[in-house]
Amino acid sequence: MPSKNIPLREKLKTVTPSGKKDESFFELVFDVVMEIPKGRVTSYGAIAAALGTRSSSRMVGWAMxxxxxxxxxxxAHRVVNRQGLLTGKMHFEYPDQxxxxxxxxxxxxxxxxxxxxxxKFWDPVKELGLE
DNA sequence: CTATTGACGTATG
DNA sequence: GCATACGCCAATA
Known part of the structure; x- marks a missing residue:
């Protein structure tokens, strides 16, 4: 039951930019991030790719x-950049968290x-069967 | 309205 | 490996 296999891409298209806060880009990102298994990590680009906005990896970070x-x-701690670097650590309660x-x-x-x-890399596109 | 910035990524030199 | 430039799009000033 592909309930989990939510058509993120389609969803994204239905999303009205600068429209409402119902299902913004953020929610799509959150859905994917929350699916990341424990002990695994992924990258912003991977999430962006899963959403179909491969080039908009920045927005993923912004969503976070x-x-x-x-x-x-x-x-969010399971999301790192492509280098596997904890670029967003400074945005947590405290850097080392x-x-x-x-x-x-x-x-x-x-x-x-x-x-x-x-x-450790967990590819949302492959795991969720997107694209 | 424009300009700047950002938890990114890729391309180029 | 480092520096620079560009793309991408949203939020903020």
Whole structure:
């Protein structure tokens, strides 16, 4: 039951830009991020690709900016840049929180970078069967 | 309205 | 590997 296989791309198209806050770009990003398994990480570009806006990876990061005030919990700490670098760590409650959370899940961090990023990488496009 | 910025990515030199 | 430029789109001033 592809209930989880939400047509994000279609959803995105139906979204009215600068329209309402119902299902903005942010929600789409959050949906994907919350699907990230524990101990895994993904990149902004991957999420953007999953949403069909491969080139708009920046918007993904921007969406995460509001992840704080968003419902229950968005594991933003599992989202890193393509280098596996914890670029957004400074946006958490405190810089080291991101690293702590990741290490707590079994993800080693060295020099603000994910160890074995290739192995830990979780591709939303492939896992969710998008595109 | 324009200009700037941003938790990015790719291309180019 | 580093610097620079561009794209992409939304929020903010």
């Amino acid at each position: 900016n509001g992840s704080h005030r968003v419902r229950p919990k968005v594991p 991101m690293q702590e959370l990741l290490e707590k899940e079994g993800v080693q961090i060295v020099d603000d970078k994910v160890v074995d990023f290739a192995k």
